Amino acid sequence: MVDLWNMELRKDPITRSWVIVGDEPERPAHEGRCPFCPGSPNQPQVIATLGANDQGGGPVMSVVHPAPLYRVEGEPQRHSEGIYDVMNTVGAHEVLVQSIRHDIELWQSSDAEISQFLLLAAQRIQDLKRDLRFKYVTLFKNHGASAGQEFDHPISQITATTFVPRRVLYELRAARDFYADKERCVFCDTLNQEMRTPDRIVETGADYISLCPFASRIPYELWLMPRRHQSSFERSVTSGAGNLNELSAMLRHTLQRVIAIAESFHMVLHTVPNTYQKSNILQYWKTVDEDYHWHFEILPILGTRAKPYFLKEVYYTNISSEVAAERLRKLTVK
Numbered sequence: 277m278v279d280l281w282n283m284e285l286r287k288d289p290i291t292r293s294w295v296i297v298g299d300e301p302e303r304p305a306h307e308g309r310c311p312f313c314p315g316s317p318n319q320p321q322v323i324a325t326l327g328a329n330d331q332g333g334g335p336v337m338s339v340v341h342p343a344p345l346y347r348v349e350g351e352p353q354r355h356s357e358g359i360y361d362v363m364n365t366v367g368a369h370e371v372l373v374q375s376i377r378h379d380i381e382l383w384q385s386s387d388a389e390i391s392q393f394l395l396l397a398a399q400r401i402q403d404l405k406r407d408l409r410f411k412y413v414t415l416f417k418n419h420g421a422s423a424g425q426e427f428d429h430p431i432s433q434i435t436a437t438t439f440v441p442r443r444v445l446y447e448l449r450a451a452r453d454f455y456a457d458k459e460r461c462v463f464c465d466t467l468n469q470e471m472r473t474p475d476r477i478v479e480t481g482a483d484y485i486s487l488c489p490f491a492s493r494i495p496y497e498l499w500l501m502p503r504r505h506q507s508s509f510e511r512s513v514t515s516g517a518g519n520l521n522e523l524s525a526m527l528r529h530t531l532q533r534v535i536a537i538a539e540s541f542h543m544v545l546h547t548v549p550n551t552y553q554k555s556n557i558l559q560y561w562k563t564v565d566e567d568y569h570w571h572f573e574i575l576p577i578l579g580t581r582a583k584p585y586f587l588k589e590v591y592y593t594n595i596s597s598e599v600a601a602e603r604l605r606k607l608t609v610k
């Protein structure tokens with residue numbers, strides 16, 4: 277059942293971030309069977325499935341979010357209301373069911389299972405990018421009550437939006453400016469420096485690396501990224517540019533580390549925007565394949581065990597990335 281209430285996207289005229297505004301109706305508490313377990317009578321509409329692979333991973337599927345924030349039909353109809361920008365909440369909102377098991381989370385899954393999940397995510401992102409209305413498509417996971425987890429079943433989500441989210445836009449602009457100046461990728465430069473003094477590195481493989489960023493916004497912030505330059509997660513995964521089993525293992529290890537220190541976390545994929553959508557005015561994407569470098573960002577929520585705060589957008593973290601990386605490295609993962 278897809279229930280839609282009246283929602284719109286409003287743009288903050290000062291910070292330029294988009295906000296989804298809507299008065300959500302009271303929704304009845306979950307009744308009946310989990311909508312994502314096999315054979316559920318409440319299963320939402322299935323969009324895509326990937327059958328089991330020969331190493332024992334899968335099956336995985338993508339379904340319409342039972343209470344989507346965006347709807348696929350219609351045009352954004354971006355318009356002004358005086359000084360303000362408004363548009364319809366056109367987009368896509370899907371749930372990726374990463375396991376048919378109700379009780380197996382991503383970090384408890386095998387390489388083969390995680391690979392199937394990553395492959396389906398990459399395929400869904402590529403497919404949604406064929407829709408020229410969508411400027412940005414991404415994958416994210418909210419785990420734990422403090423992260424706003426919505427369902428008991430282990431899932432992740434994909435959204436396609438008619439705008440680029442603000443944090444990604446900042447990264448894209450900064451990467452583009454750095455490239456314009458130096459003709460190098462700022463992420464590759466950062467990685468090279470981190471490799472020389474590996475204080476903040478948590479795990480390295482042949483193709484991927486996880487680390488605590490130099491200026492972590494919160495304690496134990498973790499990034500997972502390819503070691504060699506790749507701008508697009510979805511293209512890399514579907515073309516086999518990196519070792520998918522290694523990526524799967526590192527994602528599992530990374531989440532095992534996070535879950536050892538925090539009950540809740542946000543995970544978000546930062547990949548290139550929809551490059552079919554070239555903006556003639558802003559030209560964000562002219563060098564994006566050279567200047568941007570995809571990565572996962574994982575933000576643990578520590579609750580009362582640490583007291584990070586931000587004041588006027590200045591972040592304060594009471595655990596440095598060097599100490600965080602050292603503690604995360606020492607955790608046992610399998």
Ligand SMILES: [Zn+2]
Binds near residue numbers: 311428
């Ligand atoms: Zn379930």
Ligand SMILES: [Zn+2]
Binds near residue numbers: 461463464504506568
């Ligand atoms: Zn790079």
Ligand SMILES: [Zn+2]
Binds near residue numbers: 447546571573
């Ligand atoms: Zn990022």
